[in-house]
Amino acid sequence: KQNTLNLPPGNMGWPFIGETLGYLKPYTATSIGEFMEQHISRFGNIYKSNLFGERTIVSADAGLNRFILQNEGRLFECSYPRSIGGILGKWSMLVLVGDMHRDMRTISLNFLSNARLRTPLLKDVEDHTLLVLRSWKDNSTFCAQDEAKKFTFNLMAKHIMSLDPGKPETEKLKKEYITFMKGVVSAPLNFPGTAYRKALKSRSTILKFIGSRMEERTSESTEDDLLGWVLKHSNLSKEQILDLVLSLLFAGHETSSVSIALAIYFLEGCPSAVQQLREEHIEIARSKKKSGDVELNWDDYKKMEFTQCVISETLRLGNVVRFLHRKALKDVRYKGRCMHGSPVGIEMISRVAEKSRPMPLGINLLFLCGFEGYDIPCGWKVLPVIAAVHLDPSLFDQPQHFNPWRWQNSTGLSTTTSNNFMPFGGGPRLCAGSELAKLEMAVFIHHLVLNFQWHLADSDQAFAFPFVDFPKGLPIRVRHHTVA
Numbered sequence: 181k182q183n184t185l186n187l188p189p190g191n192m193g194w195p196f197i198g199e200t201l202g203y204l205k206p207y208t209a210t211s212i213g214e215f216m217e218q219h220i221s222r223f224g225n226i227y228k229s230n231l232f233g234e235r236t237i238v239s240a241d242a243g244l245n246r247f248i249l250q251n252e253g254r255l256f257e258c259s260y261p262r263s264i265g266g267i268l269g270k271w272s273m274l275v276l277v278g279d280m281h282r283d284m285r286t287i288s289l290n291f292l293s294n295a296r297l298r299t300p301l302l303k304d305v306e307d308h309t310l311l312v313l314r315s316w317k318d319n320s321t322f323c324a325q326d327e328a329k330k331f332t333f334n335l336m337a338k339h340i341m342s343l344d345p346g347k348p349e350t351e352k353l354k355k356e357y358i359t360f361m362k363g364v365v366s367a368p369l370n371f372p373g374t375a376y377r378k379a380l381k382s383r384s385t386i387l388k389f390i391g392s393r394m395e396e397r398t399s400e401s402t403e404d405d406l407l408g409w410v411l412k413h414s415n416l417s418k419e420q421i422l423d424l425v426l427s428l429l430f431a432g433h434e435t436s437s438v439s440i441a442l443a444i445y446f447l448e449g450c451p452s453a454v455q456q457l458r459e460e461h462i463e464i465a466r467s468k469k470k471s472g473d474v475e476l477n478w479d480d481y482k483k484m485e486f487t488q489c490v491i492s493e494t495l496r497l498g499n500v501v502r503f504l505h506r507k508a509l510k511d512v513r514y515k516g517r518c519m520h521g522s523p524v525g526i527e528m529i530s531r532v533a534e535k536s537r538p539m540p541l542g543i544n545l546l547f548l549c550g551f552e553g554y555d556i557p558c559g560w561k562v563l564p565v566i567a568a569v570h571l572d573p574s575l576f577d578q579p580q581h582f583n584p585w586r587w588q589n590s591t592g593l594s595t596t597t598s599n600n601f602m603p604f605g606g607g608p609r610l611c612a613g614s615e616l617a618k619l620e621m622a623v624f625i626h627h628l629v630l631n632f633q634w635h636l637a638d639s640d641q642a643f644a645f646p647f648v649d650f651p652k653g654l655p656i657r658v659r660h661h662t663v664a
């Protein structure tokens with residue numbers, strides 16, 4: 181059947197491993213890496229390959245990426261490597277599909293609702309930011325990435341299980357979690373001594389810990405945290421709750437801490453952006469002082485216009501999540517652009533297997549217009565590479581340049597709704613914590629620019645392994661900064 185399909189060009193590489201090693205070779209996070217660059221210049225923005233042991237279509241095409249994400253559950257489906265399910269759990273949101281995914285998502289969205297963001301999350305985000313920043317001594321040097329991790333982990337542990345920062349149980353969980361994370365991002369080799377094996381062990385220790393918190397709970401019946409809410413309002417089994425808690429801890433901690441580290445890094449190289457941020461935040465702080473108000477509120481957050489531009493630019497250039505894992509549920513034909521310039525993707529209903537069904541109007545029109553699309557065969561893996569779109573020079577002027585002003589409209593307001601900007605994915609699996617992540621970054625930046633000046637204490641830069649990380653942890657030296 182495949183001989184009759186018009187597959188994108190590409191190279192299937194070696195038997196079994198295909199091109200996986202080249203694809204995963206580390207590269208600087210602000211680039212698309214040599215592998216992608218070479219493949220795009222040779223084959224174009226959509227190419228076929230053999231990755232993670234599967235026949236794969238790689239897409240660096242903004243239109244196809246959107247099409248894939250918007251057709252989740254209909255033409256495509258989330259499909260992470262089996263090892264991810266092994267470590268995050270079979271009930272983890274990252275691997276669930278269908279009704280069960282929808283139910284877990286509803287719970288997560290409830291936990292991260294707008295109402296909860298305004299209170300109590302905003303207050304806790306600020307408290308946890310201050311807890312970290314107040315521990316920074318004048319003229320001291322430390323790893324900014326670790327500090328950001330401390331902040332996001334403490335925040336999540338508090339909101340998921342009411343764990344207080346600094347308490348022995350929180351610190352113990354944090355330690356286990358570090359081992360666990362090393363395994364999530366390592367090769368899934370389950371042999372004695374490997375990071376993956378150690379992480380599986382940490383997983384069971386963490387689950388035991390969460391399990392004991394759950395047992396303490398049932399009699400107390402508090403609803404203030406996710407655990408309490410789930411126990412009271414859902415019929416999830418213990419096993420499902422454990423995986424949900426673990427995956428939220430994972431999703432809500434790693435990505436936002438790296439994003440904060442990236443913001444610190446990019447801003448260090450862009451003094452004019454720091455200056456403009458300072459002006460914005462001094463203004464907010466002054467008006468708060470006048471009104472006698474101390475804590476940040478939602479109106480203050482809404483005033484952080486330039487900060488939103490900095491956040492968007494950090495996410496565009498840093499690309500914490502570089503690509504997503506999907507598979508095709510049906511034969512799909514994709515044609516990049518139609519006559520009107522909008523992306524077109526259509527189901528391949530005319531193919532052998534489904535000959536009896538009538539052709540949808542879209543297909544007839546496309547054939548009449550003489551368009552030849554690429555075919556994505558049913559069962560093939562599909563990787564929408566969101567980073568490649570964010571770094572595409574035809575979509576973003578000088579894409580490797582940190583330029584927060586690109587997100588400003590003529591009136592100075594932030595315009596972060598570009599069709600080509602998808603740091604949080606899209607469609608029915610759009611990141612459930614996107615608003616919390618932006619809030620965390622904004623509040624952290626607020627107190628950072630008001631209270632500190634910082635410089636890199638040692639050269640470091642973010643790499644995509646493909647998970648994004650600063651190899652030296654981003655060492656910075658800070659000086660207290662007093663606002664006149």
Ligand code: HEM
Nearest residue numbers: 285431432435436439501504603604605609611612613617
């Ligand atoms: C800057 C920080 C963040 C980035 C860049 C980010 C990015 C993403 C992306 C791209 C996805 C889609 C995955 C896919 O479609 O396969 C996702 C899903 C998800 N994220 Fe985030 N995320 C961030 C922060 C957070 C935070 C703070 C939370 C809060 C707990 C969170 C919770 C989730 C959850 C629960 C999902 C699964 C959604 C679903 O499957 O329906 N994320 N995230």
